[in-house]
Amino acid sequence: MKLEQLTVHLRQRTAWEAIELGMALVRRDAGAVFKPWLLITLPILLLLNALGWALDLIGLAGFLMWWLKPVFDRIPLFVISRAVFGATPTVRETLAAQLRWGWRPMLHYLTWRRLSPARSVFLPVDLLEGVDGARLRDRRRVLGGSVYGHAALLTLLCVNFEIALCLGGIFAVMLYFPLELLPDTLRDAWTLLALQSPQWSRVALNLLVWSAVTVIEPFFVGAGFGLYLNRRTELEAWDVELVFRKLRQRLAAGASGVLLVLVGVLGMHSDVARAQDAAPASEESVESPTDDRLEQVFADQFDDDRRFRKAADQAHRDPDLNRTRTQKRWEPKTREEKEQAPREQPTLPWLQALAGTFAFIGEWGLWILLAVLVLALLISAPRWLPWMRGAYAPRVRIDNAITTQPVDLPQTLPADVASAARRLWKSGQRRDALALLYRAGVVALARQLQTTLPPGATEAECLRASRRLPQAEDRQLFAQVVRIWQYAAYAQRDPDEDEFEALLQQLQQRGGWLA
Incomplete structure (x- = not known):
């Protein structure tokens, strides 16, 4: 890798x-x-x-x-x-x-x-x-x-x-x-x-x-x-390893320069030895040129060493490499630490009394509140106790007062739906009359749309089907029939005589609804 x-x-x-x-x-x-x-x-x-x-x-x-x-x-x-x-x-x-x-x-x-x-x-x-x-x-x-x-x-x-x-x-x-x-x-x-x-x-x-x-x-x-x-x-530690690999590459690149410097130093020392053998000189005249040349030769290496120290110091300051952190947590004091802890300076007496009062309320406040509530209930018992009489008495079950009345309609629609509906209305069978009108409207709707409604279709499904009628008057009339039937079937709200006759006349005028 x-x-x-x-x-x-x-x-x-x-x-x-x-x-x-x-x-x-x-x-x-x-x-x-x-x-x-x-x-x-x-x-x-x-x-x-x-x-x-x-x-x-x-x-x-x-x-x-x-x-x-x-x-x-x-x-x-x-x-x-x-x-x-x-x-x-x-x-x-x-x-x-x-x-x-x-x-x-x-x-x-x-x-x-x-x-x-x-x-x-x-x-x-x-x-x-x-x-x-x-x-x-x-x-x-x-x-x-x-x-x-x-x-x-x-x-x-x-x-x-x-x-x-x-x-x-x-x-x-x-x-x-x-x-x-x-x-x-x-x-x-x-x-x-x-x-x-x-x-x-x-x-x-x-x-x-x-x-x-x-x-x-x-x-x-x-x-x-x-x-x-x-x-x-x-x-x-891939990140640290990568830093050291890059550092090794830098040092390897500078190794060839170091070898050349060493060869130069050895050649320089041989020249100096030959010069000393040929013409002896004073100590200063021999060492000064040598030191100057050494300093000149190793100047680059000294600079590299300073750059290396600078890079190392910067790496130590890098937060990614220095993972030390300070963490604080609460720990309970032991008895010895409490005894060795410095005592607090005395405060004012009234301030100590106020602090003691708040401490007592904080420690016993809920119990005091509970005692006050119990005492208030006992004192006011003559007033609220009579209200509680009979609260646990067995409840009397009341039968459901809702009654159902079946609608008896013929298997096939009569030839004259309007006359049959008036006859049922006058005989007191109002829900049967309205059911007959609703059934005739559903049959007429299916005939005009040239479709077959599913068995047991609800009023909402019939209303959605009526939206495909081409005439707006037909859509409104069928919606009125459904609304009057729903009021009578589910809310026990029958229309009056005039409203029923008006509905019959509208159905007869829109030919085909009562045929």
Whole structure:
């Protein structure tokens, strides 16, 4: 692993900062992530839905696409794990790698680990480190133990985002329906999706779920990789190791210069020795040129040493490397510490008395309040005690006074509905007359719309159907019939004689309603 090639700034981050780092990696290499994702997942989606259509198991096709998500997660993980070291793979390389890379742990992730809430953190451990057995379990525990809760919460958030995108796609279709038809649209949508869903609607639902997963899943994998990268930085001190590697490179680059200086110094010493043998001189005349030349030769090295000390002092002042911190906490004093503690200075007597009063009220205030309430109840007992008499007496059960009256109507409508309704009205059977008018109106509504209303259709369903009548007068008249019938059937409010006759005349004038 070449840490020098990392394209991110290594430092110890919080878990949420690490999640944001992983998502930023996916955004940076979005093309390299989403292109192979589409080239692999879309054909599998179409193949599974085609088989499901042929076998009438489209729901199973959608379930299999959801269950195979750990297999698809290898795509973004392969890309960002290489791109973080500056080697972003091409689409061809990513597609070729999916044939041989990362299949060994998939048996676990497609069986008992499929519903693991920390899959995003454990997947890089299994696919990138190449360990197994007890060592793999130890690595999973060490790397994922402290961020297990963050990974589980990340999974929950991503699932909620996928559900929100699916619901948003469903309700976005309903935005194109007129507002007055929205109740019927919602009912038809529920029938279409849950009760009597055709195959094309289930295929569309699978496509919608796949689209939501395509948007969210790569970021989910990237966030887990960010947690994994941050945990390795914390445990293995990658940031410190990277600083020392850079320092070693600088020293190695300066080693050749040091060798040249040593060769020059040795040659200089040989020249001085030959000069001394040829012409002896005084001590000052020999050492002064030598010292000046040494100072000139080692001047660069002295400067490097000063720069190194400056860099080391700056590194020690770096808060990322100096992890010391001050933490304060409250601890109870022991008896010896209390005795050794300095005594407080005496205060004024009246202030001490006031403090004692507040302390007594704070300690015994609730008990005093309870005693005052009990005393007040005992004193006022002659007034409120008579009210309590009979409170615990057995209650007398009153039978329900609601009575029902069946409406006896013929199986077929009479030839003259208006005359039959007047006859029932005059004989005192007002509810039967209004029921006959309502039934005749429903039959006429179905005839004018050339449709068949479902058996047991409610008044609200008939009113919604009446909105399709071409004439506004017919819609208003049918709504008036339904309203008068509802008042009589549910509120026991019968119309008067004049209102009933006016309704009959309107129905007769709008030919076809009482035929």
